[in-house]
Every structure is written in C-alpha cells, then in structure tokens.
Amino acid sequence: MSQFDAFTDFRMHGHSAIVTGGAQNIGEAIARSFSGAGAKVMIADLNGDKAKATAEKIANDTGNEVLGMACDVTKGEQIDACVATTAEAFGGISTLVNNVGWGKAYPDPLAVSAEEMVESYKLNTLAALNMTAACRPHLEQAANATVTNSGSLVGALPAFDFIAYSAAKAALNHAMLGLAHYFAKKVRVNTVLIGTVITPGYAEAGLDQKVVDALSHPDNLTGRAGRPEDVANAFLWLASPAGSWVSGQTIQVSGGGKRVRLIPDE
Numbered sequence: 001m002s003q004f005d006a007f008t009d010f011r012m013h014g015h016s017a018i019v020t021g022g023a024q025n026i027g028e029a030i031a032r033s034f035s036g037a038g039a040k041v042m043i044a045d046l047n048g049d050k051a052k053a054t055a056e057k058i059a060n061d062t063g064n065e066v067l068g069m070a071c072d073v074t075k076g077e078q079i080d081a082c083v084a085t086t087a088e089a090f091g092g093i094s095t096l097v098n099n100v101g102w103g104k105a106y107p108d109p110l111a112v113s114a115e116e117m118v119e120s121y122k123l124n125t126l127a128a129l130n131m132t133a134a135c136r137p138h139l140e141q142a143a144n145a146t147v148t149n150s151g152s153l154v155g156a157l158p159a160f161d162f163i164a165y166s167a168a169k170a171a172l173n174h175a176m177l178g179l180a181h182y183f184a185k186k187v188r189v190n191t192v193l194i195g196t197v198i199t200p201g202y203a204e205a206g207l208d209q210k211v212v213d214a215l216s217h218p219d220n221l222t223g224r225a226g227r228p229e230d231v232a233n234a235f236l237w238l239a240s241p242a243g244s245w246v247s248g249q250t251i252q253v254s255g256g257g258k259r260v261r262l263i264p265d266e
C-alpha cells in the first residue's frame with residue numbers, strides 16, 4: 001500500500017471554524033466539508049433553530065463536534081456573543097467563513113433607493129468586516145488562520161440588474177484584498193467568486209420560474225449550474241493547509257464563466 005496520502009494537507013484536525021449563514025445550501029456544504037475534514041465547526045445563522053438542526057445532522061454524519069447558534073451578523077453584540085461562545089467551546093478560532101449574503105433583482109438600476117444600497121452594503125460587506133474584526137485576536141494566535149468569503153461572480157462582472165448586491169460584493173472583494181495585505185503572514189484571506197448555484201433564494205430574490213429554469217442550464221464552460229459541494233470543495237482547499245500558499249486572491253468557482261465565441265453560431 002502507498003505511504004503517500006495526497007489528502008493529508010486537506011485535513012483540518014486542530015482547526016476551529018465559524019461558518020456564517022451555515023444553516024442551509026452553500027454554507028451548510030462548507031460546514032459539512034470542514035467537519036468531514038476534522039475541524040470543529042460553529043454554524044452561526046439568523047435562524048438559530050435551523051443552525052442547531054443542521055449542526056446536529058452534520059455531527060451525526062462526520063462524528064466531529066458541530067454546534068449551531070442564532071447570530072445576526074449585522075448586529076455587533078450578536079457577533080461578539082458568537083465569537084465568545086465559539087472560542088470558549090472550541091478553545092480558539094482558526095477559521096472564519098463569511099458566507100452570509102443576499103441580493104435582490106431590480107428591473108431599473110437607477111431606481112434603487114439609497115437605503116436599499118446601504119442595506120445591501122451592511123449585509124454583504126460590513127458584516128464580513130465586523131466578523132473578521134471580532135475574530136481577529138483568535139485568528140492571530142492560530143496556526144493556518146484563514147478568512148474565506150462567499151463572494152459572487154457579479155461582484156466582478158457588470159450586473160446592472162443586481163446593482164445593490166453586485167456593488168456590495170465588489171466592495172467585499174476589495175476590502176478583503178486589503179485585509180489580506182494587512183494581516184500578511186498572520187492570516188490568509190481569500191474570496192470565492194461563486195457562480196450560479198440554484199437555491200430557493202433565487203425565487204425570493206424576485207426571479208420568476210422561467211428565469212430560474214434558464215439559469216439552471218447556463219452557457220458556461222462546464223455546461224451546468226453549480227452544486228453547493230462544488231463551492232465547498234474550493235473553501236476546503238483555501239482554508240485547509242493545502243491552501244497555505246494562497247492569500248489575497250479572488251478565485252472564480254463558476255463553471256468556468258460564460259462561454260465566449262468570436263465567430264457567432266450560424
């Protein structure tokens with residue numbers, strides 16, 4: 001039998017993670033992936049009951065410690081409580097995933113109110129900065145400390161129909177790039193630019209079923225929409241020791257993006 005195990009560096013034993021918005025979909029897949037790799041995981045979600053139920057389900061599947069708690073990441077005192085509870089339960093925090101985010105479609109980008117722009121910024125950008133600030137004392141003491149963010153492809157491409165969301169996700173990319181340089185040798189910071197992963201959130205964002213059906217069959221290089229696990233695998237690489245030479249990056253996990261062809265089909 002081979003002595004070499006290519007997965008050694010992807011294991012996360014000795015790591016303690018917070019995954020925000022981890023009660024469902026992409027966040028749940030990230031929490032499951034980290035837990036399956038050996039990390040202790042706290043699922044911090046607006047929906048505390050769902051966070052606890054998801055944590056229990058994952059812990060049953062992986063045999064590792066997973067907790068869930070209510071935390072609204074737009075509220076400073078709830079962030080502080082989540083960080084204190086996690087650090088006490090796990091003896092530290094090495095790994096932060098800022099996964100909370102949401103965006104609404106607007107038919108007219110110039111009719112979006114200032115309040116809607118600011119609300120989107122608070123949820124998609126500021127919350128991640130505030131979570132990082134609260135975790136900082138723990139991250140700075142941990143080995144292989146990381147902050148990995150759920151960005152969006154629309155934070156890097158023109159997306160006028162999601163103007164509030166795309167502008168806030170673009171700000172997230174830029175702020176996190178700055179933090180990667182600030183933390184330098186102490187904490188690695190990366191952002192995943194996620195493509196289309198169809199979830200019930202698409203209908204809630206104001207898209208009708210015809211649009212969701214079209215998005216389910218995208219013209220990208222892989223020819224399919226993403227699954228939460230496709231995204232979680234990238235987070236595991238970035239947050240585990242396997243990603244230890246990667247920081248300050250925005251990495252697309254999006255089925256390869258839209259297929260470009262110079263000569264049009266007849």
Ligand SMILES: NC(=O)c1ccc[n+]([C@@H]2O[C@H](COP(=O)([O-])OP(=O)(O)OC[C@H]3O[C@@H](n4cnc5c(N)ncnc54)[C@H](O)[C@@H]3O)[C@@H](O)[C@H]2O)c1
Binds near residue numbers: 074123
């Ligand atoms: N699904 C996609 O196609 C897609 C594409 C690009 C980027 N993303 C990004 O990936 C991330 C996850 O997406 P998803 O589709 O799994 O989202 P989702 O809406 O299915 O789940 C988000 C979770 O966050 C929780 N949440 C919402 N507001 C919160 C708050 N204030 N505090 C704490 N928890 C809160 C919700 O309860 C929910 O459990 C988001 O940042 C999203 O912007 C998703």
